[in-house]
C-alpha cells in the first residue's frame with residue numbers, strides 16, 4: 001500500500017478484506033474482456049511465468065478490486081462501517097480513494113459546489129456526466145455513485161431508467177442515487193430491474209426543499225412512522241442502500257437496525273452504517289455557517305488563500321519565477 005494511504009477494510013491490498021483482491025476475493029473472470037497484456041500476446045517463448053518457488057511474503061499482491069454494492073451490504077451484516085464523500089473531479093476522487101473512502105458520490109450538490117447555484121435544482125444530466133466520468137476514471141477501488149438530478153427521473157419509470165442508463169454508459173459509474181421514499185418505489189424497481197444499483201435518499205431531500213418548506217429535520221414526532229415506511233419501501237423496491245438526511249438519531253438508529261441494507265447518514269446520528277459529507281464542507285473549503293451536521297476536518301480555505309496570496313505577491317515583486325524555474 002502506498003505510504004500515504006490509510007488502511008481500509010475494503011481495499012487494503014495486504015488483506016482480502018471485504019472487497020478482497022483480484023487474486024483472492026473476486027469471482028469475476030479476471031482478464032475476460034480486458035485489454036490483452038503484452039505477456040498474453042507475446043507467445044509462449046517470451047511469456048514470463050510466475051516465480052516457480054514462491055517469493056517473499058511481502059511480494060506485491062494483485063491489485064484490490066472495485067468495491068461492489070454487495071460488499072457494502074456484507075459490511076453491514078458484519079458490523080463494519082464505511083465512509084462516503086462527494087467528489088466532482090479526478091484529483092479529489094483519486095485522493096479520497098487513496099485515503100480510504102469506500103464510496104464516492106457525484107452529488108447533485110455539484111450544482112452548489114461546482115456550478116455556484118444556491119440550490120441543487122438547476123444542475124442537469126449533461127452537466128453531471130462529465131464530472132462523474134472524471135471521478136470514475138480516476139479511481140479503481142471506490143464504488144462510484146451518481147445522483148440523478150432534479151427533473152431527470154420524476155416523470156416516469158421509463159425516464160428514470162433512461163437517465164440511469166446514460167450515467168452507466170457515458171460516465172462509467174456503478175450505481176445511481178435518487179431522492180424520495182415510497183413515492184419513488186416504482187422508479188427504484190424499474191432501474192434495478194434494468195440491472196442498475198440504486199441508492200435511495202430519504203428524510204430531507206434537497207430537490208424537494210420548496211415542498212418541504214426549507215432545510216428542516218424530517219421524521220420528528222408523528223412524521224417518524226412515514227419515514228420508517230419510506231425506508232421500508234425503498235428497501236423493498238430493491239435499493240442497495242439508503243441515505244438518510246437530517247433525521248433524528250433515534251429514528252435513524254431504528255431504521256438502521258430494521259433494514260438489512262446499509263444506511264448512510266448525513267445529519268442522522270452515529271448509528272447509521274455509513275456516513276456521507278460534501279467534501280468542500282468537511283475540508284473547510286466552503287466558509288460561512290455550515291449545517292450542524294458538518295464537521296470541518298481541515299481549513300483548506302485558509303491554506304489556499306495563503307498560497308495564492310504568496311503567489312500574487314511574488315509575481316508582483318518579481319520573486320517568481322526564479323532562475324531555476326526559467327529556461328536559458
Ligand code: KIV
Pocket residue numbers: 086105106107108109110147201243245266276277278
Ligand atoms: O448531492 C449530494 O451531495 C448529496 C449528499 C450529500 C447526500 O445528496
